[in-house]
Amino acid sequence: MELIRYLVVLRNRWKVLVAAVLVAMAAAWFLTPRQHLYQATSTLYVGSRNIDLNNPNDVQFGQLATLDRFIQTFAQMIRSAPVAARAVERAGVPRSADSVVAATTTHQIGQSNTGTxxxxxxxxxxxxxxxxxxxxxxxxxxxxxxxxxxxxxFEPTAPTSEGSIPALPAYVFERARLPVVPQPTGLMTNLLVAALLGLFLGVGVVLLEDYLDITIRGVEDAERRLGLPVLGAVPELGATASTPLRPRREPRPQAIV
Structure with a gap:
């Protein structure tokens, strides 16, 4: 019965729910950047050409781990200020090194989801x-x-000792192409999430208002709030269009002769 009562309360205050959803969606619309962004990708080959990371017979486990640490280090070096500053100077574009670092991400192809x-x-x-x-x-x-x-x-040019990994070079494996499709802005996703959050917020406001409201609106409401049976109810007097209320008057006395 409580669930039915809550549903009735939500139905009676549906305007509050609609207003909360619309306000949340409007906020998401204005806060979501609608500027199209394009992503270009270049690929680097890092490490010795004679080492295959997917073949455990090529290197020992320690060498393989060392090589992987080199690759992870190079991935961090790519997003460094010196590399970005050199890239901005080479490209001749009106961008700062910090903005280029913020707009750049790196990824090792084929890396497992465990992050190792x-x-x-x-x-x-x-x-x-x-x-x-x-x-x-x-x-x-x-x-x-x-x-x-x-x-x-940074990489040494001198030959390494026997049993160690040679200096790891880096080569441009594939140059970036001109992107033609912009990245998704996420507007529809943000609108959907905002609508759900607005709905939950509206439901919370309506239920909180109903909980704080102490007005008794009927016999069932009185029994529920007081926990006692209602023996009787006094109907509310009011005027209607068909039977308007009139003031009660005493009968006028007859004339005395």
């Missing part, structure tokens, strides 16, 4: 997002070229 790097390949992608597709492509290629130049300054 197990089973990953020696390919790293550089994804650059920008409102201009040409700028996105130019920066993605410039980031790849700048990283290759930057890593050459």
């Amino acid at each position: 790097g197990s089973g990953g390949t020696q390919l790293l992608t550089i994804d650059v997002t920008d409102e201009d597709p040409v700028v996105a492509r130019t920066l993605a290629n410039a980031m790849a070229d700048s990283f290759v130049e930057e890593v050459q300054n």
